[in-house]
Amino acid sequence: MNIDFVIIGNPENRRVVFFQQALELLNLKPAKVVSYIDLLTGANKIEDYIKDDVIIRLESPGENFLVEKELIALGEEDGWISAVEARGLEYENGRIYYPAQWYRGFCSFLKRIDDRVNKAGKRFQWMNPPGDIITMFDKRLCQKLLRDSGVSVPSVLKKCGSYEEVQEVMKETNIRRVFVKLACSSSASGICAYQINPRGDKEVMYTTVEIVRRDGELALYNSLKIKKYTSNRDIKDIIDWICGQGAHIEVWIHKETFERQVFDMRIVTIGESACHNVARLSKSPMTNLHLGNKRGNVADLNLSPDKLVGIFQEAERAKGVFKRSLYAGIDVLVSKGGHVPYVVDVNAFGDLIPGILYKGRDTYGAEIEEMINNIERGD
Amino acid sequence: MIKERLALTYDEYEEGKTFTELMENFVGSPNAKEVEYLEVGFWGEPYDESSDNIVKFIAENSSKLPKLKGIFIGDMESDECEISWIEQCDMAPLFGAFPQLEELVIKGSNNLRLSSLNHANLKKLVIICGGLGKDAIEDISKAQLPNLEHLELYLGEDNYGFDGSIEDIKPLMKKGLFPKLKYLGLKDSEIQDEIAVEIAEAPILEQLEVLDLSQGTLTDEGAQTLLNSSKIKNLKKLDLSYHYMSEGMMKKLKTIGIDVDVSDPQGEDEEYRYPAVTE
Structure with a gap:
């Protein structure tokens, strides 16, 4: 069978390799791979790859720091740092840089790609269309859509802008245990299991986030080892930071x-x-x-x-x-x-x-x- | 062993079902008289309401539980309640009500006591917690337990309730305190090295088969005294799993001729950072 696949992805990533292997196993010809970085820098145009009956696969942009920086740069409008600053970020293993701005950039990128593919005027199919990926990456929007469609999802707390608001809402609703997640990011980045104990106002957080204070600034990292925080200062800083980036807070179900x-x-x-x-x-x-x-x-x-x-x-x-x-x-x-x-x-x-x-x-x-x-x- | 587990499920708790209902249904049921082991799990808000009412209820209904030999109070995971937040109570009523009791396991240590502990048949006592208070440690070191074979105490750290020192733990290392003791666990301690140093030449090692110093902050310092000990080889097993010892020390311990568990070494935090993975 003669089917043309195009992958938008990071060519060095195992995800792309696995997909090519799967094509080979099915005796199909390899997909053409268009790299995120080439599309982001303008070195390559997606429309050059779109011909009739092509199937387009969007892969994860993750695990590539150049791509991450370009996506943050693309999200500069109303963001934290400028495109120039974004491109100057230094790589640190595990560092979480501006996830909300990254998501904005990722959305802009996907919309731009969607637009250009549509304008190419060919018959094509997405495996997963950009619009769905944008929605799936936004936990608040995604969970709301699921709930509205009758899917069983954990209850969600109302939107909170700070640690104090989270406290207030938890006390009002008598919900002692919640998951605080970055609303728009990959699923394992910035997840906190947080609980408060009405006795003596104790609190504890288990999280993949490691907080480091350097020269009066906060740096956050993804940690492979689950961190446990019990100090109010650490917990408040982490929750405030997540709320600043946009938080999705849901009831922690046993x-x-x-x-x-x-x-x-x-x-x-x-x-x-x-x-x-x-x-x-x-x-x-x-x-x-x-x-x-x-x-x-x-x-x-x-x-x-x-x-x-x-x-x-x-x-x-x-x-x-x-x-x-x-x-x-x-x-x-x-x-x-x-x-x-x-x-x-x-x-x-x-x-x-x-x-x-x-x-x-x-x-x-x-x-x-x-x-x-x-x-x-x-x- | 016929087991019964009493625990509110997440959904029952959300729907407002109470633990008292569960307990009443259980003791009223015909199989209660056959049950040999009772597990008490999540009871609602264990961080707010202590186990006191549960312990008293079980004790008061001992006549309906004639075969009960083992009890676990607080068998829940951290996903249900942070272990250091579980509110316990004085377990004394259980010992009085169940003379045939052989095993008691307790998870959580807030306000835990085992006062006037004098029991002819108890064989196994385990306390799993984030930090054991010195009052509870003292209760145990003053206890009369002529049949106790297995004593396993998570000692923990001061953030979670350990308010004692090595001086409070020493009395538990006295030979003959519990004449039939074969397994001693003084574990999960922030002063694991001090415990190792103190117990390395203690005469109690002559009566033990297993010494469990696992889950704590053991380093080469404490391990070296165990290695040098003249008594350590009398043991059948030395459990040092989850530790901060060096590779070299782990190798040396492997050569002393008894079963030594040095699994689960703990590393430095920095190497655990991972790059963002977009799922």
Whole structure:
């Protein structure tokens, strides 16, 4: 079959490599890869790659500092730093730079690409269209869409601009335990599990954020080791910072445990079906796999068959909110004891779960097959 | 072993169901009289309401629980309640009400006491917490437990309730304090080195099979005295997992001829930073 794929991505990234391998396995010709950096700097134009019947795949822009800087530069309007300053940022492992400005830049980029592809005047298809990716990356908007569509999601606290407001809202609503997340960022960056204890006004935060004070300035890092903060100064600084970047705050639901570790599930949903899935087990409230957490089989978690069906249906319902997209990585947890499923995240680039097969295909292979089936059906 | 677990699920708690209802249903049920091990999990707001009412309720209903041999109070994960926030109470009523009790496990130590502890059959006592108060440590060191075989105490740090010093822990290292003791865990301590130094030549090692100094801040300093100890080889097992010892020390400990667990070494924080990953 002669199908042309184009990937917008970081060519050195394993995500691109895995997708090419999947094409090869299916005896399809390799995708043309257009790098983010070339599109951002104008060294390359997306319209040059658009011809009739092309399929375009948007990959993650992550793990490439040049790209990160260019996206922050692109988001300079009403941002924290100018484009020139953005391009002058120095690389530090794990440093979180201006996520809200980064997201603004990413949105501008995606809209620009969308526009140019449309104007090319050809027949083309997105695997996942830019508009959906923009929405999935905004946790506040995404969770609202899910809720409005009847998907089970954790309750959300009203918008807070500061640590004091978070305190106030938590006391008013008698909610003692929340997740404070960067509203617009990748799913594992800037996540805090925060709880307050009415006795003696104690508070504790578990987070992937490491806070460093240098010359009177705050620097934040992603930490692979879960940090525990109990000092008011640290907690306040972190929450104020996240609120400044835009916070999504939701009720912290007790996750079910398996062998004394809490778990949730990443369910890659392709088309209308929940396909590849993996359990993510953790001793901390954060379950993301790159934090050194354990991968497990969903089938081994002692969930009853009908609860499992319910979990997969919930993932499919969440994916149904994004009908124009071919796939998404849906994170679902179940409450302790009752096993009520809750969708906690929809990841636009959530299909990187190497080694997990479904009907003999990895996520990339399954997506390509689904795409081809859609074309053959004339969808 | 017939187990029963009493715990509010997240959804039940949200719906306003109470732990008292759970307990009343349980003791009123026909299988209560068969239950040998009772686990008490999340009871609502364990950071606000202590286990006092639960302990008293179980004790008052001891006649309906004739086979009960083991109790776990506070069996919950940090996802349900921060361990250092769990409010406990004086466990004395349980010891009086259940003379046949063999095992007691407690998680959480705020306001925990084990006053006037005198029990003929208790074999195993475990306290898991972020910091054990010196009052509770003293209760244990004054206890009469002629059948105790396994004592495991998470000592923790001062932020979470450990307000004692090595002087408060020393009485637990006395040989014969519990004549049948085979497993002693003085672990998860911020003064793990001091404990290691103190216990390295203590006569109690002559009666123990397992010494558990794991989960704490053990460094080469404390480990060296264990290595030099003339008594350490009498043990069957020395558990030092989760520690801050050097590679070299770990190797030396592996050669002393008994089972030594040196797994889970802790590194420096800096190397844990990761680049942004966009999922």
